[in-house]
Amino acid sequence: MFSLCAKKANQIFMNKFCFLLSGLMISCTFLVRAQEGKSFPLDQLPTVKLPVFKKDTLNIVRYGAVNDGLTLNTRSINSAIRDCSQKGGGVVLVPQGIWLTGPIELKSNVNLHLAKNSLLQFTKDFDQYPLVEGNWEGLPQMRNQSPIWASNEQNIAITGDGIIDGGGDAWRMVKKDKLTASQWKALTASGGIVNEEKKMWYPSEKTVKGASLKDPGLISSDKTAGFYASVKDFLRPNLLVLNSCKQILLEGVTFQNSPAWNLHPLMCEDLTVRKVYAKNPWYAQNGDGIDVESCKNVLIEDSTFDVGDDGICIKSGRDAAGRKRGKPTENVMVRNCTVYHAHGGFVIGSEMSGGARNIFVTDCTFIGTDIGLRFKTTRGRGGVVENIYARNINMKDIAAEAILFDMYYAAVDPVPLQGEKRTAPKAELLPVTEETPVFRNFHISNVLCDGASKAVFIRGLPELSITGVYLENLVIQAKTGIDIQEAKDVQMNRIKLLVDQSKPLVYIQNGKDIAFKGLDFPKAELLFSINGPNNSKITVKDAALTRASFRSEFSQGADSKSLVILK
Known part of the structure; x- marks a missing residue:
């Protein structure tokens, strides 16, 4: 046996x-x-301008920076950057070592270069980050000053082989279900506050208060400076924010442990991100890798992302x-x-x-x-x-x-998460x-x-379908197959599926002009389930029909004439 x-x-x-x-x-x-080039319109590929810098180099040590992981070097680093920019630009060098600092402002024509074995460590002292008018998740909001930032600058860069650490673990709330038992025990023993349900850890009372309110950082005339101060710890900054800048290069550096998003270029032009490593623990709340928002002419290449939220994200x-x-x-x-x-x-x-x-x-x-x-x-x-x-x-x-x-x-x-129940949205x-x-x-x-x-x-x-989806040459092993709802002009050519649950292999609800050409699979109990009264012109050609126990079923007012299967 x-x-x-x-x-x-x-x-x-x-x-x-x-x-x-x-x-x-x-x-x-x-x-x-x-x-x-058949699938890419080559004449539309973006052209991105790279920044160019003078070779002049200023070492932050010349401005009093101390490599001991204890001395706050904010003034020394910012002075070096301002001086370099005012002299026409060049390179500001962060040598090997651990450099503790508060917020750093980038300036035009400056390349902030991190040497190999250098760690730019941002302080966990929240008082070093003043509240400023910023942007969060697409809305104008009051936020803590980002650790690295620039506004309306051009020809700027952060390059090298070093590491930039945002000290994010001091800022972020953490869900218990995203930690092991040992991690949760260590976190709660470190201080902070656990909610009544024993499911969420907060770094401080100000974080708890901010989390209990709807959009506490949203800028409005009825909110006072005192109010924002009372929820300051909740208004976590993104690690790097570049606002309305031009000709930017981020290359080689590791950006890690961000309080909120890791890299956030906002309304920028000509941005190149090359060979960077964006790193956050997987439990990092809002710990995105890069969020490119309302930017034009962007190249992201040869980079690695391992984060707590979306990896490479486009916003506007x-x-x-x-x-x-x-x-x-x-x-x-x-x-x-x-x-x-x-x-x-x-x-x-x-x-x-x-x-x-x-x-x-x-x-x-x-x-x-x-x-x-x-x-x-x-x-x-x-x-x-x-x-x-x-x-x-x-x-x-x-x-x-x-x-x-x-x-x-x-x-x-x-x-x-385990035990979490969700219901489908009402159509x-x-x-x-x-x-x-x-x-x-x-x-x-x-x-x-x-x-x-x-x-x-x-x-x-229902009021506006997704339109014009062209999928070609897919080979996917999954538990379930294809689910199409409220869509039109969908073309699927040469699709190969290996699924565990094939009843149905393809589910369609209110689909119009849906075409399959070349649908391959080892076996299926039910090939198509057509649902809803608004289906039309669903065609199937060159499908492995003999491997399906049943070809189709129709429910919720679907018309059998909406599906045409061709040999």
């Missing part, structure tokens, strides 16, 4: 392995096609404030990047009210992210996301969806207004995913 079971298990494993291997070989063939402001700003993130190239833990590998949204367009993602690997390619928004945002291209994407061990389009984003973690038809977001014209090709909860999820709004 044992040998028979073992033999059967081995056969199942070999079948899966051969299926994925054949898919990999097919993907390699398709890769050659994609490299010819939130709701009415984002629409009023009216600056899309546009002309962006992301290539040769690796994302480990993150809520999403590559992400657009959910604060995308100013729009996003002409975004290109190529030759990236996502390992252990909650979602692979993640496009999210919600009613109230408005904005148009269009002309998005992704190709040659490898994924492994994706906790939720490999590819996700969702217009019902609810500001929760993609994967529910209701609302009027189309300026607050209605638009997703259109997405091209995704050559995706290989070894392990996900769901292969593809597309969920639009």
Whole structure:
């Protein structure tokens, strides 16, 4: 009996392995096609200007900086940067060692260069970070001054082989369910406050107060300086904020342990991010890797992200404030990047009210992210996301969806924590207004995913479908297959699925002009489940029909004529 079971298990494993291997070989063939530029409009690829610096070098030691990890070097470092800028620019050198500091302001024509074996450590003394008018999640808000910042500067850089540590563990609240028992015990023993439910740790009373209020940092005339001071600890800064700057280079440096987001370029032009490592613990609340917001002409390449929230994220402001700003993130190239833990590998949204367009993602690997390619928004945002291209994407061990389009984003973690219960949003038809977001014209090709909860999820709004999604050459191993809701003009060519639960392999609710050409799978109990009264022109050609026990079922008012299966 044992040998028979073992033999059967081995056969199942070999079948899966051969299926994925054949898919990999097919993907390699398709890769050659994609490299010819068919899936990327080559005339639209962004051109990004690099900064240029004088060779003159100023060492922060000359300005009194002390390498002992104890002396606060804020004045020395800022003096060196100001002096360098005033003399026409050059390099400000941070030598090897541990340099404790408060906020640092970058200035035009200065390259802040961190030598190998250097650690720029930002102090955990909150008094060193004054409250300033800033921006948080797409809205004007009062925040603590960011550890590194610049406003309206140009020709600036942070380069080298050193490490920049934001001291974020002193700022962040932490969920118990994201720690091991030993970690939770050590954290609570260090001080701070645990809530009544014993599920959340807060660094201070001011953090607790801020967390209990809705948008406490939102700038309004009824809030006094005293009020903001009473919730100061809750208003966590992003580690690096560059506001309205031009010709920027971030290269080689490790940015880690950010209080909130790690890297936040806002309304910048000509940004190059190259060979950086953005690192946060996976439990880091709002611990994004990079959030490119309302920027133009951006290159992110050869970089690694291992963080607590979204890895590489595109934003453009939130709701009415984002629409009023009216600056899309546009002309962006992301290539040769690796994302480990993150809520999403590559992400657009959910604060995308100013729009996003002409975004290109190529030759990236996502390992252990909650979602692979993640496009999210919600009613109230408005904005148009269009002309998005992704190709040659490898994924492994994706906790939720490999590819996700969702217009019902609810500001929760993609994967529910243990014991957490969620209900699907109520579908209701609302009027189309300026607050209605638009997703259109997405091209995704050559995706290989070894392990996900769901292969593809597309969920639009009843009043405005997601339009123009073109998926080609996908090989995905997942628990479940494809789920399409409220979408039109969706084309899926050469899709290969290996799923554990194939009832159904493809679920469609109110889909129009949905076309499958080349749908391959080892077996399926039910191939298509068509739901809702608003389905039309769903066509299937070159599918492995003989491997499905049942081809289709129709419910919730769906018409059987909406599906046409061709041999």
